[in-house]
Amino acid sequence: MxxxxxxxxxxxxxxxxxxxxxxxxxxxxxxxxxxxxxxxxxxxxxxxxxxxxxxxxxxxxxxxxxxxxxxxxxxxxxxxxxxxxxxxxxxxxxxxxxxxxxxxxxxxxxxxxxxxxxxxxxxxxxxxxxxxxxxxxxxxxxxxxxxxxxxxxxxxxxxxxxxxxxxxxxxxxxxxxxxxxxxxxxxxxxxxxxxxxANCGFMPNWTADFAIRHEGSVLHSVGLSFGGQQSRGDLTITTRGLEGSALYALSAALRDAIQRDRQAVLTLDLRPTLSAEDVLKRLLAQRERESQANRLRKALALDAPSRELLRLATPKNATPLQLAQTLKALPLSLIGMDALDRxxxxxxxxxxxxxxxxxxxxxxxxxxxxxxxxxxxxxxxxxxxxxxxxxxxxxxxxxxxxxxxxxxxxx
Incomplete structure (x- = not known):
């Protein structure tokens, strides 16, 4: 030396x-x-x-x-x-x-x-x-x-x-x-x-098929809440899960919950600028013969991944009221975090x-x-x-x- x-x-x-x-x-x-x-x-x-x-x-x-x-x-x-x-x-x-x-x-x-x-x-x-x-x-x-x-x-x-x-x-x-x-x-x-x-992506409890079909799609300007904390912004769907600054803002609390309980249930508001009453009015204004997907697309401009998340979180024949309530508070179970190095x-x-x-x-x-x-x-x-x-x-x-x-x- x-x-x-x-x-x-x-x-x-x-x-x-x-x-x-x-x-x-x-x-x-x-x-x-x-x-x-x-x-x-x-x-x-x-x-x-x-x-x-x-x-x-x-x-x-x-x-x-x-x-x-x-x-x-x-x-x-x-x-x-x-x-x-x-x-x-x-x-x-x-x-x-x-x-x-x-x-x-x-x-x-x-x-x-x-x-x-x-x-x-x-x-x-x-x-x-x-x-x-x-x-x-x-x-x-x-x-x-x-x-x-x-x-x-x-x-x-x-x-x-x-x-x-x-x-x-x-x-x-x-x-x-x-x-x-x-x-x-x-x-x-x-x-x-x-x-x-920290400031990492998370893995929701959804199927690999969902992630592959919607990879690269963006859930625009959604509201997020967990453990009394709230944030808002875009979320990007990847093959590894969800990423985005709105999610990063809650990452410490989400990470700690997953490490403690093996999951963290994040709440999404797919249309944070609208009240539940406004969402319901828009849905009821659509023709009854419209499919659920068309109602959501025409009334609320919901994209394909948002519509699928809503469908998975509601009963098969969900009423407009059930759709409105779930759209404003959609539970999404997160079961893991992206790799440390990422x-x-x-x-x-x-x-x-x-x-x-x-x-x-x-x-x-x-x-x-x-x-x-x-x-x-x-x-x-x-x-x-x-x-x-x-x-x-x-x-x-x-x-x-x-x-x-x-x-x-x-x-």
């Missing part, structure tokens, strides 16, 4: 492991404060998951009121709140615009760069980091510590890298082909909770009780954690990226505070 060369500078040296948004943002903060920063990543290039997110429009954050925004983090709200208040959505928007990427808020309140893509933002960001002296080393897989020194496997063999502090930002356990494989959890077995899919994000990771208020591991002084490595989850809509940036901001400032307190103690 050989030690990587070090600079003669007396500035603190920081090793950041993971070159996603959290790692790069922490590198920017720390290098701007005079630290010598090296960023390591196992992949051949950086920001791969960020670039993938930008393919459908890079949703940076959300413009809703901060108090409402914070509630999106569920059980982790009080844990993440100090970090998000210290670096809130407006700060992220301003940071993006200082990189030459103006932003806008969509009709849903989601905030995007006007370019929509992640690549212009990432290019400008990497230029800034280079100007600040940040060194990025790819194809470096973190394999653990030699005492307190980080160790990496590289194309040139195994090396150790001296660092006065280390910040881990290696992501969760989904989309391993983009770099987040979650294998780092084996290095911190006492500090981590098991991974579970989830947009993951729950689990470094537990709250394993880090202090500075996001430093209590078991490893001088080692900090940020981003999706931490055990929090949030729905899509800008909350995921905001959480990564805000916890990186908190951890970077935690590093600076710890370095200052350590040097003061030595002095």
């Amino acid at each position: 050989t030690a990587a060369s070090s600079s003669p500078s007396t500035a603190p040296s920081i090793a950041i492991i993971g070159a996603g948004p959290a790692g790069l943002f922490a590198a920017e903060i720390l290098s701007a404060r005079g630290c010598r920063v090296q960023v390591f990543d196992r992949m051949p290039s950086v920001g791969r998951k960020l670039l993938m997110a930008g393919r459908s429009g890079l949703n940076l954050t959300h413009s809703e009121a901060l108090d409402r925004f914070l509630k999106r983090y569920g059980n982790a709200q009080d844990w993440l709140e100090p970090a998000i208040r210290a670096f809130p959505p407006e700060a992220l928007r301003q940071w993006t615009e200082r990189l030459g990427q103006p932003c806008f808020s969509g009709s849903s309140g989601r905030v995007f760069p006007k370019a929509m893509k992640a690549s212009p933002l990432l290019r400008a960001w990497l230029e800034r980091l280079a100007q600040q002296g940040v060194t990025i080393r790819t194809r470096h897989r973190f394999v653990g510590w030699d005492g307190s020194t980080p160790v990496f496997d590289t194309p040139d063999g195994r090396i150790s890298v001296h660092a006065d502090a280390t910040l881990l930002t290696m992501g969760g356990a989904s989309w391993s082909r983009l770099g987040s494989d979650g294998l780092w959890a084996d290095l911190l077995p006492e500090d981590t909770a098991p991974f579970a899919p 989830a947009i994000s993951t729950a689990g990771g470094v537990r709250r009780d394993a880090v202090d208020a500075r996001l430093m591991l209590t078991s490893r002084p001088g080692v900090f954690v940020a981003g999706e490595m931490l055990d929090w989850e949030a729905p899509t809509g800008g909350y995921l990226l905001q959480g990564c940036f805000s916890t990186a901001y908190a951890a970077a400032n935690g590093v600076l505070g710890w370095l200052e307190s350590s040097s003061s103690a030595i002095a």
Whole structure:
């Protein structure tokens, strides 16, 4: 094992492991404060998951009121709140615009760069980091510590890298082909909770034939409710089940129920803009000789998969009243989740009780954690990226505070 060369500078040296948004943002903060920063990543290039997110429009954050925004983090709200208040959505928007990427808020309140893509933002960001002296080393897989020194496997063999502090930002356990494989959890077995899919698809208790016949169909603007929570949006039928942001918003509660009870009964409102009375009036206005399918299609513009779901959930000769009531509260049993690696994000990771208020591991002084490595989850809509940036901001400032307190103690 050989030690990587070090600079003669007396500035603190920081090793950041993971070159996603959290790692790069922490590198920017720390290098701007005079630290010598090296960023390591196992992949051949950086920001791969960020670039993938930008393919459908890079949703940076959300413009809703901060108090409402914070509630999106569920059980982790009080844990993440100090970090998000210290670096809130407006700060992220301003940071993006200082990189030459103006932003806008969509009709849903989601905030995007006007370019929509992640690549212009990432290019400008990497230029800034280079100007600040940040060194990025790819194809470096973190394999653990030699005492307190980080160790990496590289194309040139195994090396150790001296660092006065280390910040881990290696992501969760989904989309391993983009770099987040979650294998780092084996290095911190006492500090981590098991991974579970979040913002994922679910498998309804319907036949394979139904999924094949309706694959790619979209249930447009349906209402969803489960466990007192509600959401609304489009659901896409796939051969693996159902996907869509409205479903992702309820994924934590649905996942927990399936793990506990082996199923979760989701309630669909196929026409949330109409009352049950309005639905009934429209059905009764149709000719009696019309088939049920034609009544539903003409009166309510229900597509084929919606009509079939309604038929399966009602008696064979359902009355208009039964159809109206079921259409507004259609039960759909979910019996499983999509694979962990296919989830947009993951729950689990470094537990709250394993880090202090500075996001430093209590078991490893001088080692900090940020981003999706931490055990929090949030729905899509800008909350995921905001959480990564805000916890990186908190951890970077935690590093600076710890370095200052350590040097003061030595002095």
